[in-house]
Amino acid sequence: MARERKIDMVILGLLSHEDLTGYDIKKRIDGAISFFWKGSFGNIYPALKDMEDQELITKKDISSSGREKIAYHITRRGKKVLGDWLKDEQASNELRYETLLKLFFGGVQDKKVSVRNIEVFEEQVRGDLELLKEYAKTLKNSLDDEDHLYFYLTVTFGIDSYEAYLKWCAKAKKLLA
């Protein structure tokens, strides 16, 4: 069965706004998107090749002098595929938190080890939360721009859940003390 390759949708989504090179796409994914989805050169470049074969995107050589540069543009077929995916109600939402895994098996070690693991997690979250709050502050004043609105929604998702994480951290440390 030909499984649906999710990276295709990420790329089509990005290309629906502007033409981009593979490298640009990677940078965009590493930005705000990375809070809820990741991508690597190892799947971006093959996906671009495949999608060009399927005529979901077209490429244009925009090399300047020695530097090779290929920009990709979404086709009508590509927009159709993106739209169908958006309208498809099923969505896989997965957490992959090594910290929780370590906590689950925490009984193997001294409680201090678990407390320390929670503290490390707490620091990570605190840092990311600050970043997200910066985003939110900037976006909040331009929610009439539709793209900003959708971006803002994903950012507030991050803020709300990270704040819940921090509250949990405090409770968890107390229970282990």
Add this chain to the structure above:
Amino acid sequence: MARERKIDMVILGLLSHEDLTGYDIKKRIDGAISFFWKGSFGNIYPALKDMEDQELITKKDISSSGREKIAYHITRRGKKVLGDWLKDEQASNELRYETLLKLFFGGVQDKKVSVRNIEVFEEQVRGDLELLKEYAKTLKNSLDDEDHLYFYLTVTFGIDSYEAYLKWCAKAKKLLA
């Protein structure tokens, strides 16, 4: 570079409590652990083979009549590896939420599509939250049992974040209305 295979740690963690077959391990992972980590036969069975070669686990044939059955037991070396992983402070915590991806690119479609995607997410979360609350209710009365305590902590993490998700869903739908 020999990357650390996370499924190894899940398996060692489970085997640190009791001897299990590959099938048992899969069932355990599909239970409460699946909220924060997944596993499949496709990586469990190869991992068991490798870890036996590395003498982190030993196998024992417990077949009865025709049915082939192999139980695995953790070795001292295995316990060492598990302990080292628990003490290692670095941990990768990743969200992979297709719903947020769809929302991020929501501008491509009518707002109703995004609202519907949030509603579907909301239903998923509500269902999982109920399950987690069941777990919590049972565990809460036996927190002096260390294993229950650690299990309880991961469960409350789920409850707290899912409750934050639901609040966000309400806000997000309002903003899109």
Add this chain to the structure above:
DNA sequence: ATTTGATATATCTGTTTGATATATTAGCAC
């Protein structure tokens, strides 16, 4: 002049996912 870091391409190895294949056993309906 040179070194560093960012840009830009692409591939490789290993890991994980999801589906499939194969066969046994237990429980239930008829």
Add this chain to the structure above:
DNA sequence: GTGCTAATATATCAAACAGATATATCAAAT
């Protein structure tokens, strides 16, 4: 007791993904 179905139990395969690496250009600072 026969046949059906679901659960048990093994294992493999293709596709997708992650992370590292290779190669080379370009811009900017030293």
